[in-house]
Amino acid sequence: MKNLIIRTITGGIFVAAIIVxxxxxxxxxxxxxxxxxxxxxxxxxxxxxKDIGFAGILxxxxxxxxxxxxxTLYALSIIGAIYLWLILPVIxxxxxILVFSGKREALMRMASDISGIAFVVIPxxxxxxxxxxxxxxxxxxxxxxxxxxxxxxxxxxxxxxTGSMFGRHPLNKDxxxxxxxxxxxxxxxxxxxxxxxxxxxxxxxEIWHWIIIAVIITIFGTIGDLAESLLKRRAEVKDSGxxxxxxxxxxxxxxxxxFVSPLVFVFILLCSS
Numbered sequence: 001m002k003n004l005i006i007r008t009i010t011g012g013i014f015v016a017a018i019i020v021x022x023x024x025x026x027x028x029x030x031x032x033x034x035x036x037x038x039x040x041x042x043x044x045x046x047x048x049x050k051d052i053g054f055a056g057i058l059x060x061x062x063x064x065x066x067x068x069x070x071x072t073l074y075a076l077s078i079i080g081a082i083y084l085w086l087i088l089p090v091i092x093x094x095x096x097i098l099v100f101s102g103k104r105e106a107l108m109r110m111a112s113d114i115s116g117i118a119f120v121v122i123p124x125x126x127x128x129x130x131x132x133x134x135x136x137x138x139x140x141x142x143x144x145x146x147x148x149x150x151x152x153x154x155x156x157x158x159x160x161x162t163g164s165m166f167g168r169h170p171l172n173k174d175x176x177x178x179x180x181x182x183x184x185x186x187x188x189x190x191x192x193x194x195x196x197x198x199x200x201x202x203x204x205x206e207i208w209h210w211i212i213i214a215v216i217i218t219i220f221g222t223i224g225d226l227a228e229s230l231l232k233r234r235a236e237v238k239d240s241g242x243x244x245x246x247x248x249x250x251x252x253x254x255x256x257x258x259f260v261s262p263l264v265f266v267f268i269l270l271c272s273s
Contacts, residue, residue, distance in 0.1 A: 023146075026076055026131040029127075029142075030128045036124060044119065044231075045113075047234070049112060060117075064116065067091075071122070071125035075131070077134060123258040126265050131145060151198065155187040162183045162187065164183075166180075171184055179222075179226070192214050194214070196211075216263050217260050220259040223259055239252050
């Protein structure tokens with residue numbers, strides 16, 4: 001019960017920060033998620049390379065931050081789409097530095113760093129694009145982005161609660177034995193209810209749009225959760241970090257977002273075409 005209270009308070013503070021920043025200004029939202037991204041890169045590198053120090057993580061932090069900034073500047077309409085090609089030189093320069101470092105593990109470090117960019121940086125940077133009227137015409141209001149988060153949080157919360165009360169059959173006992181089919185079904189049901197309620201107050205999308213988004217979130221949010229659990233099991237740790245009391249690290253809180261944001265973004269692009 002104590003852990004649930006701490007988890008609820010921490011989650012509430014973070015939810016409030018996301019809601020306020022999204023409504024206040026896309027720039028403030030982007031700045032908040034820059035901090036989230038930096039912490040996420042740090043945790044990812046510590047999971048895939050357990051004994052690595054700050055010097056070993058620094059190249060990934062610099063490259064990841066630069067790539068996040070490039071995508072975000074485009075999302076804020078400060079630079080044009082052509083500047084997104086700058087991402088390739090950043091990755092090439094990063095890889096070249098690792099190769100010329102002469103270390104035997106350079107190839108593995110290159111693979112883990114690029115994986116971290118794909119797994120953490122790009123999905124989080126895409127969130128700001130949801131607020132760009134040029135990227136997804138007609139669907140760029142902060143309320144749509146918040147609706148997506150509400151469905152995601154509803155699924156995660158009720159999957160946790162339902163699984164805690166009724167969970168008997170593990171979803172994948174080799175990766176995450178505490179996650180159950182009962183929890184997933186409960187989370188799915190409440191996510192659909194949340195999607196329906198949001199559709200009533202959202203003129204941008206029809207109810208079937210929100211239902212599809214809820215399905216994407218429940219399926220691929222769960223896969224993202226399991227993917228992060230696989231990383232933690234490999235690293236032999238319980239949480240990705242200790243930044244968020246009751247939740248663990250940033251990746252523990254945003255693991256579902258990492259798989260969901262690119263897919264929902266593509267779906268919305270298809271809706272707006």
